Amino acid sequence: MTQVKTVDDLDLSGKKVFVRVDFNVPLDADGSVSDDTRIKAALPTIKKLYEQNAKIILASHLGRPKGERVESMSLSPVAPVLSERLGLPVLFLNDCIGTDVEEAINGLQGGQIVLLENLRFHKGETENDPQFAKELASLADVYVNDAFGTAHRAHASTFGVPDLLPVKISGYLIAKELEFLGQKTSSPDRPFTVILGGAKVSDKIMVIDALLDKADTIIIGGAMAYTFALANGKKVGDSLSEPDKVELARSALQKAKEKGVRFLLPIDTLGTNSLNFDQKTLGETKVFEGDIEDGWEGVDIGPKTTELYAKEVAGAKTVLWNGPMGVFEIEDSSKGTFAVAQAVADGDGISIIGGGDSVKAINRSGYSGQVSFMSTGGGASLEFLEGKSLPGVSILDPK
Numbered sequence: 001m002t003q004v005k006t007v008d009d010l011d012l013s014g015k016k017v018f019v020r021v022d023f024n025v026p027l028d029a030d031g032s033v034s035d036d037t038r039i040k041a042a043l044p045t046i047k048k049l050y051e052q053n054a055k056i057i058l059a060s061h062l063g064r065p066k067g068e069r070v071e072s073m074s075l076s077p078v079a080p081v082l083s084e085r086l087g088l089p090v091l092f093l094n095d096c097i098g099t100d101v102e103e104a105i106n107g108l109q110g111g112q113i114v115l116l117e118n119l120r121f122h123k124g125e126t127e128n129d130p131q132f133a134k135e136l137a138s139l140a141d142v143y144v145n146d147a148f149g150t151a152h153r154a155h156a157s158t159f160g161v162p163d164l165l166p167v168k169i170s171g172y173l174i175a176k177e178l179e180f181l182g183q184k185t186s187s188p189d190r191p192f193t194v195i196l197g198g199a200k201v202s203d204k205i206m207v208i209d210a211l212l213d214k215a216d217t218i219i220i221g222g223a224m225a226y227t228f229a230l231a232n233g234k235k236v237g238d239s240l241s242e243p244d245k246v247e248l249a250r251s252a253l254q255k256a257k258e259k260g261v262r263f264l265l266p267i268d269t270l271g272t273n274s275l276n277f278d279q280k281t282l283g284e285t286k287v288f289e290g291d292i293e294d295g296w297e298g299v300d301i302g303p304k305t306t307e308l309y310a311k312e313v314a315g316a317k318t319v320l321w322n323g324p325m326g327v328f329e330i331e332d333s334s335k336g337t338f339a340v341a342q343a344v345a346d347g348d349g350i351s352i353i354g355g356g357d358s359v360k361a362i363n364r365s366g367y368s369g370q371v372s373f374m375s376t377g378g379g380a381s382l383e384f385l386e387g388k389s390l391p392g393v394s395i396l397d398p399k
């Protein structure tokens, strides 16, 4: 399993260090930072570099400005927030390349910090343009990646720049992602139970396939479960399902049997005869055991399933959870998801939240402080769990 050098492995004193961070933060209508989670998450790495007396160059994207300067996506509001959280001055630069930027960086003393303007104001970022990457790389001696959420993309700041620099290492955030999504799921404390939910089998089938080689038990919830129900010859009424993915579901079930992996599907389902996602309302609801009637759609796992899944989770030494058990955005169909969140948080073993909506759900449940690790990636976490090598990780120096 990938292990890369980190900021703990080198002395970066006096070096110009280009740090790819994830400051893709939500902004209010007045342009101020409305959630500083990502800024706070970057602090340990920045502090470590500061203690080492490095010259710190922070770079990030924000939103999708598509290669143009879009003032509402400027990173300038991040600088004062970062400065306040760090208790150190942070100088914001109006661009990420060019003579002014070079001059400012060449004038840096050890321990000083600059934040570059949004990398995606230049087309060269997402296109990994060699010239753009060269200009960015020329600013620094050393590369540090601490932005896991973009590590599955070979952009200039995640791939082109480290490719050009002699030293490329990870910050603490990426190191932790690799530890929990990588090492701790590859040689897990057993029993290792995986809970997967969400809308589509097609999004998660590769993850299921990879985890069938590692897990003792796989638990399925969310709309994904209805495609598995079809594979087992059940009726799912008007539930969201993917009839063209039934064969894939069937082969996953077959692989589970061959590998001796317990594969649990819901034994009951909360159904509704009308779902209005925009207004966040359900019509009539009832619980189905077995087939779901036409005119009704499944929106959550039922009470028996919820109890069963919670018990399974409680007995595990390692739990990995990705994807909601139902339409958790609507209160009446959120119980299954929040019960699973509680069970994961209450467990004594290692608990890993594999990114995306499950992180939202666990944050909303108020149990986030009780889990071992919450991934900061959405797409990157899934690709990593699929066993794919992420360009932004594989380019880093191995330990």
Ligand code: AMP
Pocket: 197, 198, 199, 200, 203, 221, 222, 223, 224, 240, 298, 299, 300, 322, 323, 324, 325, 326, 327, 328, 329, 356, 357
């Ligand atoms: P994903 O992005 O694949 O993790 O899926 C998350 C989305 O799946 C959430 O927006 C949920 O509302 C949705 N979802 C989960 N279960 C169901 C269901 N039974 N019917 C419709 N949508 C669902």
